[in-house]
Amino acid sequence: xxxxPLRIAIVGGGIAGLAAAWEWVPLLQRGRVRVTVLESxxxxxxxxxxxxxxxxxxxxxxxxxxxxxxxxxxxxxxxxLGEHLIGTRPDIRGAYIYHHGRLHPIPAGMQAxxxxxxxxxxxSGLLSPWGKFRASWDLWLPRVLPRDGRDVSVGWFLRRRFGxxxxxxxxxxxxxxxxxxxxxxxxxxxxFPRLAEIEHRSxxxxxxxxxxxxxxxxxxxxxxxxxxxQTLDTGLDTLIDTLVARLTAAGAELLRGHPVESISREGRGxxxxxxxxxxxxxxxxxxATPAYVTARLLGALDPRLGALHDRIPYSSLAVVGLGYAxxxxxxxxxxxxxxxxRDSGFSTTAVTWLSAKWRHRHxxxxxxxxxxxxxxxxxxxxxxDDQGLLGLALHDLAATMGxxxxxxxxxxxxxxxxxxxxxxxxxxxxxxxxxxLQAWPGLAVAGAAYDGPGVPDCIASARTxxxxxxxxxxxxxxxTPGPAAGSPxxx
Numbered sequence: 096x097x098x099x100p101l102r103i104a105i106v107g108g109g110i111a112g113l114a115a116a117w118e119w120v121p122l123l124q125r126g127r128v129r130v131t132v133l134e135s136x137x138x139x140x141x142x143x144x145x146x147x148x149x150x151x152x153x154x155x156x157x158x159x160x161x162x163x164x165x166x167x168x169x170x171x172x173x174x175x176l177g178e179h180l181i182g183t184r185p186d187i188r189g190a191y192i193y194h195h196g197r198l199h200p201i202p203a204g205m206q207a208x209x210x211x212x213x214x215x216x217x218x219s220g221l222l223s224p225w226g227k228f229r230a231s232w233d234l235w236l237p238r239v240l241p242r243d244g245r246d247v248s249v250g251w252f253l254r255r256r257f258g259x260x261x262x263x264x265x266x267x268x269x270x271x272x273x274x275x276x277x278x279x280x281x282x283x284x285x286x287f288p289r290l291a292e293i294e295h296r297s298x299x300x301x302x303x304x305x306x307x308x309x310x311x312x313x314x315x316x317x318x319x320x321x322x323x324x325q326t327l328d329t330g331l332d333t334l335i336d337t338l339v340a341r342l343t344a345a346g347a348e349l350l351r352g353h354p355v356e357s358i359s360r361e362g363r364g365x366x367x368x369x370x371x372x373x374x375x376x377x378x379x380x381x382x383a384t385p386a387y388v389t390a391r392l393l394g395a396l397d398p399r400l401g402a403l404h405d406r407i408p409y410s411s412l413a414v415v416g417l418g419y420a421x422x423x424x425x426x427x428x429x430x431x432x433x434x435x436x437r438d439s440g441f442s443t444t445a446v447t448w449l450s451a452k453w454r455h456r457h458x459x460x461x462x463x464x465x466x467x468x469x470x471x472x473x474x475x476x477x478x479x480d481d482q483g484l485l486g487l488a489l490h491d492l493a494a495t496m497g498x499x500x501x502x503x504x505x506x507x508x509x510x511x512x513x514x515x516x517x518x519x520x521x522x523x524x525x526x527x528x529x530x531x532l533q534a535w536p537g538l539a540v541a542g543a544a545y546d547g548p549g550v551p552d553c554i555a556s557a558r559t560x561x562x563x564x565x566x567x568x569x570x571x572x573x574x575t576p577g578p579a580a581g582s583p584x585x586x
Contacts, residue, residue: 100129101568104367104377106355106392108134109141110550111542112383113338114170115557118572120345127570130347131377133367135354139339142513143550145330146416146506150459152330153416153449155508157550158465159183159324159331164551166558167334168325174337179329182322183431187451191433192268193495194221198433201265204305207273207287208266209253211304216261226260233257233301238294246519249287250279256300268434272445274548275410275514277471285521328456331550358382358392364537379537379564383557385409386515386544400531403524407544409512411477412469415488416506418461423500428462435495442468442476443491461503466492471516477509484509515544536567 103119105112112132122128132139142156160167162182171180191198202219204212210230217227239255240247249270253262267278274281283291290300297303327333343349357368364378382389386407394401432447449456449463457463466488469476476484484507492498525545532538539560543553565572 100126101379101570102364102375102377103128103130103379103381103564104365104375105130105132105381105383106367107141107383107388107542108132108136108139108349108351109383109542109553110143110335111141111553111557112381113139113335113342114554115381115383115541115561116342116347116349117170117173117338118558118561119347120342122565122570122572123345123347130342131375132342132347132349133353133355133369134349134351137352139349139351140332140335142510143331143335144508145332147330148506149418149461149504150457151416151418151449151461151463151504152328152453152456153418153463153465153506154331155414155416155506156510157331158447158449158452159326160550162322162325164549164555166551166554170554171327171334174334174341176327176334176337179327179333180325181328181453181455183324183452184454185322187430189430191430192221192264193433193435193439194264198496200430201269201434205265205269206304208261208269209290209304210257210261210265210301213301221264222260226258226264229258230261234299236299238298240291240294246282246284246522248279248519249281249283250277252283252290253278256294263438264436268436268444271437271470272434272467274517275412275444275469275471276516276518280471280516280518282517282519282521285517285525326453328453330456355392358396358538360396360535379568381539381541381557381560381564383541383560385512385542387512389540389544397531397535400528403528403531404544406524407521408516408518410469410471410514410516411475411509411511412467412513413476413479413484413510414508415466415468415485416504416508417464417466417488417492417502418459418504419464419498419500419502421460421462423498424462425497425499432465433495435491437470439495441491441495442470442473442487443495444468444470446492446496464492464498477511481507514548532563537564539563 105115116130116132119128119130123130144155146153190201192201199221202215204215210216233256250262253266270278293300293303354370355367359366361376365380366374366376368374386404390401390404428448428451431452434445435441435443443466445467447465449465541556541560545556546552561572
């Protein structure tokens, strides 16, 4: 006897929400479910946004994803974009760090700001003689992490192992590009659990990192090393547009400009309150929204769940895309760009030289750059007007790389409360969130607030959320990896 399809709501149309909708497609096509995506804004994609108006491809949010995490690559291929996947340029590797008026190459062997080889660090101009000597203490220091296993900040841990200079001049600028967080509040357990494991096993991080990991597979010495990052040659928002088109063709209902105001229990399912006082009923709900939105939605249903989400803060940032005439560039663009430490006094945290990072993406003679502005605890650059934001970026470019010419093109992106902060204790908060969700079968959460902020992490969280809701409703999503597909954290 035929049964009515189960109604599934996905609140939030960013990459996590759209990836969750995609996981339902096999059941959607068999008539087992009806899928509705409700996005409050007038566009899908969340932080993924691409500007092409100048003939350049300039990303307003993430410009790539880690190649070693397979979820984003798998999704691109599943929707038919495999031929558009590209890696970074094989002939240009590495980046610089700005220090005392100069751009210094990041020493070889650095893993997210942590040295695995003391030799390149000693030869670098980034550290003073004392800073280099202090970094070497890691080789003979005893274990410093608390024996009771409690969480500490990344800054606390690295200062004790390597000293202040390594933290301020290497670890902080490199990690801020991943988490946009204050390193002295950033949870070690949530971001780099492998470091705790290495210290427990090897005592010294330098020795442990140099020994860890399987041997690299054999390859042709003449071939370039594999790319650490991948993207789409047409821009990352091609993935969003393709997902929207494919989901619509499969019969999913995708609604923009439909904010959800509340969620309540209704029988064995849930009732979503919509703007204007209307509502809709669903058997399963996935909240793929920022933690502060999820906190508001869950506050009445489960006050503790709402409070746990409210304890995940967010930071704001701005991205300034620029196009310059080739003759305006004052130096060779021989690496992918540079990072700027917090103690430099600049609002810009990083500059990417896009033509040095990616090849065959642009249909313009202009040289594209991308500047990231905004630091946790610093001025809120996202609140600056256009003139102020552009002026700040140009001031920092002139001071750090000598670029004084006016750009031929610019585009501004502001992201308010965009990046979740994984503060000390984050793992325990997420664990409690998941434990409490077990009391609400058919309800799950997904997105950047839980197990990683990258595109693959968001997709992995979507898969896990779909598996949880499908399991609660007595279904399996054909071809969908279960919770084991969660993307690993750390190095």
